Amino acid sequence: MKRYxxxxxxxxxxxxxxxxxxxxxxxxxxxxxxxxxxxxxxxLVLVTQKTQLIAGYTTWQILFFYATFNLIDTLPQFxxxxxxxxxxxxxxxxxxxxxxxxxSPLFRSLFGGSDVLDISILFLSIIFIFIAGSHIGQITGIQxxxxxxxxxxxxxxxxxxxxxxxxxGILTTEVDNTIMLYRDLTQMGRVPIDVYxxxxxGLITFIIPVGIMxxxxxxxxxxxxxxxxxxxxxxxxxxxxxxxxxxWNYSLKHYASASS
Numbered sequence: 001m002k003r004y005x006x007x008x009x010x011x012x013x014x015x016x017x018x019x020x021x022x023x024x025x026x027x028x029x030x031x032x033x034x035x036x037x038x039x040x041x042x043x044l045v046l047v048t049q050k051t052q053l054i055a056g057y058t059t060w061q062i063l064f065f066y067a068t069f070n071l072i073d074t075l076p077q078f079x080x081x082x083x084x085x086x087x088x089x090x091x092x093x094x095x096x097x098x099x100x101x102x103x104s105p106l107f108r109s110l111f112g113g114s115d116v117l118d119i120s121i122l123f124l125s126i127i128f129i130f131i132a133g134s135h136i137g138q139i140t141g142i143q144x145x146x147x148x149x150x151x152x153x154x155x156x157x158x159x160x161x162x163x164x165x166x167x168x169g170i171l172t173t174e175v176d177n178t179i180m181l182y183r184d185l186t187q188m189g190r191v192p193i194d195v196y197x198x199x200x201x202g203l204i205t206f207i208i209p210v211g212i213m214x215x216x217x218x219x220x221x222x223x224x225x226x227x228x229x230x231x232x233x234x235x236x237x238x239x240x241x242x243x244x245x246x247x248w249n250y251s252l253k254h255y256a257s258a259s260s
Contacts, residue, residue, distance in 0.1 A: 007103065008111050015081070015113030030117050037070060037124055040190065055194035060135035061222070062191065067128035069190050069214045072151060074121045076158040082112030083162045087175035095170075096257045106248060109166050110159070136222060143221050146230065150217035156237045157213050158186075163244035167251035189214025209236055 020026050044066055048059035057065070086109055089095040098105050133139065161182050169175040185208055193201055193211040205211035212233045219225045 004103075004107060004111075007107075008114070011082075011111070011113040012116070016116050019115070019117060026117060030120055033117065033121050034124070037121060041066060041128075044191075055192050057192060057194075058136075060132050061218075063128060064132035064136055064221075065192050065215065065218050066190055067125050067132055068151070068218050070121060071125040071129065072154045072158070072213055072217070073186055073189075074118050074125065075155055076162060078114050078118040078122060080110050080159070080162045081115040081118075082109060083165055083175070083179060085112070086166055086169050087173060090169055090173050090175075093257060095255075099255075105252070106163070106166070110162060133221070139221060140223075143223055146220040146225075147217050150212075150220050150230070150233060153234055153237045154213035154217060157209055157240055160237070160240035160244040163241075163248050167244070167247040170251040170255050186210055186214065192218075206232075206236065209233075209240070212236060 041063070044062055045059065048054055048062050054062050086095075089098065089109070095105075095109075098108050101108070162179075165175060165178045165182065168178055185204070188196070188204055189210045193205060193215045196204065201211070205215075216225060216229070216233055220230065
């Protein structure tokens with residue numbers, strides 16, 4: 001673990017230098033992220049002030065859902081940014097070099113350098129989680145623990161999605177559209193999944209587990225999840241991760257190098 005942590009730090013340092021080659025571009029990109037966060041936050045405040053409740057939730061509860069969504073949405077982008085660059089590695093043949101190095105190709109393809117520009121959104125999300133969380137009622141230590149565990153569970157599901165995208169990139173050289181499809185699906189979790197009607201709600205909860213990722217941590221914090229539902233959430237994450245790893249191994253066995 002120490003060795004891979006050092007490798008991750010070095011790779012992150014390299015990607016950070018690349019990101020700040022154009023300081024103006026980095027500032028504009030960072031500003032765009034913050035404005036996007038602020039505009040939708042403002043939109044939610046306006047909507048909840050007019051309607052009082054959204055799917056039975058108050059303004060502060062909706063903001064807590066949104067802040068948690070941004071945290072869970074940004075964490076994979078921060079740590080797994082290399083997935084967005086994976087297609088070039090396959091098409092150019094650079095992935096051949098990765099396979100010959102004494103390092104896990106899966107680790108290199110996932111954690112090949114974090115995007116430090118995402119730190120601002122992570123920081124903003126955590127601030128709003130604390131602010132909104134202080135206005136949603138009495139919270140126990142067990143609820144906080146479940147909230148943290150389900151956020152970790154959400155990251156595992158996101159990790160499984162990204163591993164699946166890598167596997168598809170090896171087999172089809174298509175990464176960009178697939179990862180953007182994942183991003184579009186997760187955007188449905190910016191608000192509680194309770195706003196969607198069945199069967200869509202069930203689809204994005206258990207088949208495409210956006211609800212488990214984005215909504216369940218907040219519901220656990222509010223004491224709205226049963227123990228059975230929490231156990232099912234962890235089980236689904238474990239199954240998704242196992243299936244994605246099996247798909248990755250299958251893809252590696254059928255990988256054709258750039259020279260083929």
